Amino acid sequence: MTQPSQPPALSRRLTLILATACGLIVANIYYAQPLAGEISRALGLSPQAAGLIVTMTQIGYGLGLLLIVPLGDLFENRGLTLCVMGVGIAALATAVLAHTVSLFLTAAVFIGLGSVAVQILVPYAAHLSAPALRGKAVGDVMSGLMLGIMLARPVSSLITHLSSWRMVFIISTLVMILLTLTLGYVLPVRRPAPGLRYRALMASIGSLAVHNLTLRRRALYHAALFGAFSLFWTVTPLLLTGPEFHLSQVGVALFAFAGVAGAIAAPIAGRVADRGLSKPATLFAMLAAGTAFLLTHIGDTGSHLKLGILVLAAILLDFGVTMNLVIGQRAIFALGEHYRSRLNGIYMATFFVGGAIGSALGGWAYAQGGWGLASLLGIALPAIALCYFASERPATE
Template sequence: MTTIASDLPDHWPSISNWITFLLALSCGLIVANIYYAQPLVGPIATELRLSPQAAGLVMTMTQFGYGVGLFFVVPLGDLVENRRLVVSVLALGAVALATAAYSTHPVPFFAAALCVGLGSVAVQILVPYAGHLAPERIRGRVIGNIMTGLMLGIMLARPLSSFIASVSSWHAVYAMSAAIMVLLALLLRQTLPVRKPQARLGYGALLASMLHLARDTPMLRRRALYQAGLFGAFNLFWTTVPLVLAGPDFHMSQTGIALFALVGAAGAISAPIAGRLADRGWTRPATAVAMLLTSGGFALTLIAAHGSSLSLAAFAVAAIAIDFGVQGNVVLGYRALFMLGAEHRSRLNGLYMTTFFLAGAAGSAVGAWAYAHSGWTLAAWIGGLLPMAALIYLATE
């Protein structure tokens, strides 16, 4: 008999370690689809005969599709049975990945890239779903464990796709992920408990209600803006640092830059730590520490002349500190928002993610602009000031 998770999460006695692991693994595998293409822009653009200006669309279309899905698909978790919704979105992602794998012309590839981003929002349906399954006493810990899987997916996607493309081609990366999404959809369909939301709204009313939630939920606005400052700094760092490392001071190869990105993956350990701190009621001081760590990471990169061993070590420590702060803070935000009620949890997640996702996109653009105009120093100052602005806002809480 199929298990049904109540819409009142505290009636759900516990969540098994197997389900927690499966959700963490799923989130990592799904979110990786957004980042596989980042180191493959060059070979994709060459094979599809894209101009340098159009090459940027390889990532932009995927991110745009993800942003659209955050606002228009993720809120359906408050309306549609969650397991069925996740499987449907994964199916769309699998078809899109397969289409991208066999594309030889720009138009079908860009259409597929858009749908890859749209299909990847399944991860943001699973996160609030986990919040429903986990009882209140361990909700922060469960969300933290699942976010560890998600962050490892983000960090490992780029070096993994670089390695596969080096021994085969970029087509193999998309084909591999398409097959994984099919298997994952079948596994989740057979394993996850059913969760039927209690909402009886129509889709239009559901979207309209998000405006009321944004207006009437101070906690949502605060947590979204806190994370916007940190995630903008995070994207600024990871957009700009590869340019610094590949530049005349460090002369690092793409393989070296990929290995450097693996260093940042160590910051993923902050997610379960942040979840446990939140469960103990220490959300506010932990938020302040996350902001200070993120800002301090940028300061570290300015202590030594670029090109030296000390400078490279400082960048590595900064990557860990920034990732530690940003990933810890996003879990603290989830824990706070998921305490506000089960009936609109997916809509809160959609608004939360959309806000700081847009800030992250802006951070990438600002970082590239700052580096082009005044080098890393200006980029580091901007990146360090964003978390400090969030800290000043936190002081008014």
């Protein structure tokens, strides 16, 4: 019982199941973003505090990245995943029934906490794959995750338009129950080798972050790019529903579907990394993110041309950010099998902070100087990453 298990190799069927699971689980973090106004009005939350609906979910997710995801290096992965998903199911059901602000915000924290199951599954896929195909495996699974991120907002907007915001959480609760049962049946056992106890495991996280240059670089690269991503998707709904474009929530939902095209970058990035082309692909990803914001300065605000350019920018930005994410994960997963979950937790937590900063900067910049100022900040973030990347030595992946 003390020996690490040797699960079967990652089959095409299991890859598809993991990709689907990652997309469905991660979507729970993003469903509430376009619904913050609807939910706050229903629960009596002031417009100024409506952002707490999203923030509390992010806090829960961030805590889970640091406190739960590293447990993948300590406990059997399938059982850990199912337990964490159980927390998410209970939280989603609570959100459905919540009629007070305090209860809903508490549920939001645990929705975020339960959603970190996705970051247990991604290194789990890396464990099941052969080293030469690890980038392909991670890229294929991450394509599902990115689809979940990009589809969650338009799907929740459309469901709310047709029914109510509570229906979004009802459907998600039922989907998570079915998914948990499915994963419990199909996932092979993967038990890590005996090693550290929990306290020592958590204490090692700081050492890994400080002493591992590849991890530190990759995490900071993506913090900048994910900050730009979060800025774009925080500000563009405000721009599109404003006096320049006058789009409805359905129109914003349709616009958000454009970003789905960027998900095709995940499997491409994995295969490119497997061929030893991580550095040129990283350069391309950073340039793509910066160029996306530059493109948005073409055309007159409110014109059909401008709207088309914004769609193109969304696709290019999402493509670059997804590519950089997968290349970064492939790089850190190659650093060591026995602390792969801890590396993933540090990586994700770092760029998640970058995303939160990007959202906050975007909202402030748009209020102060409109899209012009916000887009300049959007250009600056990948530019900072590019400057840091330029200092990378040849030995660093």
